[in-house]
Amino acid sequence: MAQENVKLLGVLGSPFVCRVQIALKLKGVEYEFVAQDLQNKSEELLKYNPIHKKVPVLVHNEKPINESLVIVEYIDEAWKGKSILPTDPYQRALARFWAKFIDDKVFGAAWKSIFTIDENEREKNVKEAQKAFQFLEDELKGKFFGGEKFGFVDIAAVYITFWIPMLQEIAGLELLTNEKFPKLCKWNQEFLSEPTIKESLPPRDPIFAFFKGLYEKIRASAK
């Protein structure tokens, strides 16, 4: 067996880091999780990700890979085992498209829906986020975005399973409802009950407390 040294620089509670953890678990890769303090960035983080200075960073035999979706594709190619992306080029193109869609259209709008103080801005972002959810709702044809088994798009969408329900509870906002998005909500449940996913998610309570604290801090500073 080749000498494998795999490190993941990350923070508990980051959906981007979680994507990488799911991919590593799916492939059965053993790795060291090196928790980062983003308020006080380590030399290691700055060395391995000088461009963006962000997590996650995967370091494989001293070589860094940055950007969560780039890392997940790398994991799929570097290790054998369960496939994350489809093998057919057209299906791969679709998977990459929807993963990018989630990055571009879901994160920003959802975050701003929760944390923006200004009512008009919030409403605008709620509309954007729900527009994005509708596209995903329409795209979901099987049990998972990947079909019978979960794949690249499902992993990219993990933010929707754990973080969005938590954030909307904190803000008392109805962003992702069963009424409007029944398929997406069902997918949420299916995905969350997959062992690989369950074991890759951070513990709920401390993450909830962190975001609740952040939410209250932002609202307090606006007054």
Next chain:
Amino acid sequence: MENNNEVVLLDLWASMFGMRVRIALAEKGIKYEYIEQDIWNKSDLLLQMNPVQKKVPVLIHKGKPICESLIAVQYIDEVWNDRSPLLPSDPYAKSQARFWADYVDKKIYDLAKKVWARKGEEQEAGKKEFIEALQLLEAELGDKPFFGGDKFGFVDISLVTFYSWFYAVETIGNFSIESECPKFISWAKRCLQKESVSSTLPNSERVYEFLLDAKKRLGIE
């Protein structure tokens, strides 16, 4: 040999994103039908093929659309995998190519836009950030002829198309990119020695006129 109808490209001649796909198709020697789009008056075909973003370019292969230029370039590389590879085969090298193409996507268009769409202090800040991004790319290029090394590849394709917009950005921003980023310019000129690039990149002055017209239509002074 592919039937012309098998590969179709919905595009705008001035789109630096569409140019990426055209270069990739040219690199692979793929014949295709090019359908010019009027982005101010979007066609039914475009809206049908890209209902999510309603943007160009859209590559259509055997009737199936592929949207997002870098995704289309990777698709082209994977389908026509018997010639002129655009991405490296080594997973690590591939990840670095994807990372840098992603960096280009995240930064270059928006920073260039800050220069051509803003004025005063905002524009000055935009110019500075734009140059810094190009200098970062210069550092990444180093002494290599191309970003991928000896061969022209994915990152080069993702970036060189912006060169056709430089004259427009320089003119509007009243600055010289070459004086700050000479290495970048010599790399771009090296790319232009390739037929696939020189036959794709449009005339810079035409692009400038396109941009002035676009600004008017978008209500940007």
